[in-house]
Amino acid sequence: MKTVSLNGKWKCKADVKNIGIKNKWYNFKSYNVSDNHLMDIEIPKSFNLLKGFENFEGIFWHFNQFELNEEKDINKYDYQIMFKGSNYNTKIWLNGEFLGEHNGGFTPFFLDLTNLIKTRNNNLVVRTKNIREKDQIPSISFDWFNWGGIYRDVELLILHKNRVKDVFIKTKLRTRQQSKIEISYSIIGEVSLKWQILDSSKTDVLYEGTSPERSGKGSFNLTINDPKLWSPNVPNLYYLRIFNNSQKTENLLIFNTYFGIRQIEINGIHIYLNKEKIFLKGASLHEEYMPYGRTIPYEKRKEDVMNFKSLGFNAIRTAHYSHDEALIEITDKIGLLVLEEIPVYQHCDFKNSQTYETAKNMLKELIYRDINHPSVIWWSVGNEVPLHQRNCARFIKKLIDFARELDETRIITCVSRKLIPDLTRKYVNVASINSYFGWYYGHEKMISLILDIIRTPVHNKPWIYTEFGAGAKYGFHVDWNKQRKYSEEKQLQVLDYTIRTINLKEFFSGWFIWNYRDFKSPKRTNKFQEGFNRKGLVSGEKNEKKLAYYRIPKIINVKRKTFNTKIVGIILWIILFPLSFFLFTHIIDYVLKYFESKPDYLNR
Ligand code: GCU
Numbered sequence: 001m002k003t004v005s006l007n008g009k010w011k012c013k014a015d016v017k018n019i020g021i022k023n024k025w026y027n028f029k030s031y032n033v034s035d036n037h038l039m040d041i042e043i044p045k046s047f048n049l050l051k052g053f054e055n056f057e058g059i060f061w062h063f064n065q066f067e068l069n070e071e072k073d074i075n076k077y078d079y080q081i082m083f084k085g086s087n088y089n090t091k092i093w094l095n096g097e098f099l100g101e102h103n104g105g106f107t108p109f110f111l112d113l114t115n116l117i118k119t120r121n122n123n124l125v126v127r128t129k130n131i132r133e134k135d136q137i138p139s140i141s142f143d144w145f146n147w148g149g150i151y152r153d154v155e156l157l158i159l160h161k162n163r164v165k166d167v168f169i170k171t172k173l174r175t176r177q178q179s180k181i182e183i184s185y186s187i188i189g190e191v192s193l194k195w196q197i198l199d200s201s202k203t204d205v206l207y208e209g210t211s212p213e214r215s216g217k218g219s220f221n222l223t224i225n226d227p228k229l230w231s232p233n234v235p236n237l238y239y240l241r242i243f244n245n246s247q248k249t250e251n252l253l254i255f256n257t258y259f260g261i262r263q264i265e266i267n268g269i270h271i272y273l274n275k276e277k278i279f280l281k282g283a284s285l286h287e288e289y290m291p292y293g294r295t296i297p298y299e300k301r302k303e304d305v306m307n308f309k310s311l312g313f314n315a316i317r318t319a320h321y322s323h324d325e326a327l328i329e330i331t332d333k334i335g336l337l338v339l340e341e342i343p344v345y346q347h348c349d350f351k352n353s354q355t356y357e358t359a360k361n362m363l364k365e366l367i368y369r370d371i372n373h374p375s376v377i378w379w380s381v382g383n384e385v386p387l388h389q390r391n392c393a394r395f396i397k398k399l400i401d402f403a404r405e406l407d408e409t410r411i412i413t414c415v416s417r418k419l420i421p422d423l424t425r426k427y428v429n430v431a432s433i434n435s436y437f438g439w440y441y442g443h444e445k446m447i448s449l450i451l452d453i454i455r456t457p458v459h460n461k462p463w464i465y466t467e468f469g470a471g472a473k474y475g476f477h478v479d480w481n482k483q484r485k486y487s488e489e490k491q492l493q494v495l496d497y498t499i500r501t502i503n504l505k506e507f508f509s510g511w512f513i514w515n516y517r518d519f520k521s522p523k524r525t526n527k528f529q530e531g532f533n534r535k536g537l538v539s540g541e542k543n544e545k546k547l548a549y550y551r552i553p554k555i556i557n558v559k560r561k562t563f564n565t566k567i568v569g570i571i572l573w574i575i576l577f578p579l580s581f582f583l584f585t586h587i588i589d590y591v592l593k594y595f596e597s598k599p600d601y602l603n604r
Contacts, residue, residue: 001163001254004156006066006081006124011038012047015059015127026093026125028063038063046087046293047128047149055522060149062126066156068119078159078188079113081124084324085152085294088136091127103358104137105130105147106287106321106343107365110157126150135355137362138345143533144286144320145520151294152324162189162244163254164218169240169372170409173263176275179227181261183240184219191254192246193218200237200258213246229274230260230374232314235335237374260332260374264410266429271411271462271509273337273377280337280464280510281556282308282315283537286519287323290541294324301327304516305334311537311549312556317466317512320345320383322366331375338373339512341380341415342366344399350391359395360402367406378411379403384434387416393423400427415466419450420577425458430509434467438494447501448562452569453576455507462509465502469514470494471534474544486528488547491535495548500560513537513552 015025039050047053047060068074083090087105091098094116102109130148132140167185174180183195192213196205207222228236242255265272272278285304289296305327308316315337318327322340331338342362349355363381370376381399386392396414403412413428417435425431433454438444447468455463472491478484483493495513502511518540521533532540537549 001160002158003082004066004158006064006154006156007043008064010041010043011063012041012050013037013039013061014047014053014056015061018059020059020061020127025061026098026127027096028093028123028125043150043154044084044152044295045149046147046151046295048145048147049291049293049295057131057146057148059127059129059131062128062150064124064126066122066124068117068122074117074119076161077114078161079117080110080157080159081113082108082110082155082157083150083152084108084154086126086128086150087130087146087148088132089129090150093123093125095123104362104365106323107362108152108325108369109365113156135349135352135358137348137355137359138320138343139348141347142320142343142345143521143523145288145522147288147294160189160244160249160252160254162187162191162246162249164188164191164193164242166368167240167242167255167257167372169257169259171259171261171263171374172409173227173229173261173275176229177226179224179229179261179263180221181224182219182221184217185242185255186217187215190215190246191244194243194245194251195220196241196243197222198239198241200239202239206238210245224261227261230262230332230335231274232335232337232375235333235375236260237332257372258329258332259372262374264377266411266462269460269462269507269509271430278314278509280315280339280512282313282317282337282510283311283513283516284317284319284467285323285516286319287321287327288517288519288540290520296324298326298330302330302334305330305336308336308516309334310553312553315339315510315512316516317341319515322370325369328370328373328375332373336375338376339378339380340366340370340376341383342399344382344385344396346384346386348385348392348395350385350389350395356395356398359399363399363403364406367403371407376410378413378430379407380413380415380432383415384417385414387414387418387422387424390423396424397427400424417467419454420457429461431455431458431461431463432466433463434514436468436470438497439470444494444497444501447498448504448560449565449569449572451502451505451508452565453573455505456570456573457577459507463505463507464509465498465511467512467514468494468498469535471528472546472548473528473534474518474539474546476528486534491546492548492551496551496555497560499552499555500558501562503557504559504562517543 091101099111128149164185170182172180193211196208237258244252244254270277287294289300317339321343411429413430415432416422437447470491472488473486476487478487483490502508515535517538518532518534518536
């Protein structure tokens, strides 16, 4: 396969009145440079980074011309266009013909161009729409900025007519000294397959084999003794390449990828990586780095991962959607465990079958993209959805089952904020809790007892404290005894106490600070927020490190000295549960839904 980048100088224009389709803007023969409504845009780039469109939520058309000049015989190959990420609805035309559309802002999608592409003067037209709709994933209300448009790479894929696709590498450990590798694939056309596994420097062929000419699906297994295991501390990688070895195509490379040998397992209330118990420590991160928006340079992503490691973190939660695959390549190479999720966020249209199909497709696109990345250890099918509601629980259960059907080798979960009535905790591999004691409600000193209470009914699996935190405006300081909201001292107090408390709980297998970096959220407009969610360890505008940033490495493994509240928790669960907690969480949900339904935060 060859890829040709279609990044670069494109033209674009807003379609404020939504007249583009009616007026056939897709019949775009060539740049009409006199059309002064056309603006330049350097793809990949969100149209919200264009002057005057900073808060635009609507439709943008993008225009590009490309050549195929290096291809002599155009019929020798198949051709696809790949968008790595375009938000939210994307419609694509080539040479005036409609190719197809995609819903979803965070996973790659592919469209076949084979019958329409020409060697020269290919007119590519892409219409993107980031207007929030009730039946979309995410729905109307979410706590991040709705960056719209083609914000990740666009590539032309030149594919051999006989090739493999959906190559999935699953690694299991019998012991740390012996691993079983299963590699499955689908064949397009006919392939006489030869495979090789090399060391990560691609110099020594360590294992190789062949499989006879065939079509359809195929797989092969091998056992590796004394494997170099992948882990965050020692991120060993291997390299797989596959050739089509038929007479006509001697040793033609048709597939290659790095992969890692590791296994993630659950046993009782603990998580095991490569047969050793592991405790996950990290933070969540939105895909946003100002002034780049979501189109973050590789070096900046690498800098973030290096900072996570320097903080003592061994994991990252890519909230609330999959980030660019470049980040996952970095976490594979540098060594950081990744928790990925799809943006089934809070209140979605759980009764709508089309909404479910959109979520299912996103989950499939994500798993198919990242299944061979050793650093990814978990798929979450949602965040803070009303799991006490039956429609929602059914929707989530179907997604959990679908994820497990695609990939039984990873943790499958749904991140919850439900203290008690969560109808899906029995289906997930790992239970989770988001809660903000000490910030939104209560005091951080309540956490120890709360965790012992909520854990009582779900005592047979690991728990992760998936979100906790407090806002702080960088540079706002008060005396320690003042504890003013949005001061760096208050943030440090909440994080410090919570971390040392969770480290104490033997049924917890990890925690994730919300959030590594402040991020744009137009609903947050008080004088400290200024359009940002301020719970980051670093500021959103200039990455300035707050007090808590320097404290984390010192307490990352520290356990708070206190008495064990486990028995008290069980007793309170028996007394309190039946009514109060149920009502309590319903009331929270109703109040949150009311505030989230506030009028539009972006101009339409
Ligand atoms: C929730 C939610 C986040 C949100 C956070 C907050 O837990 O998962 O998306 O940003 O709370 O209120 O800061």
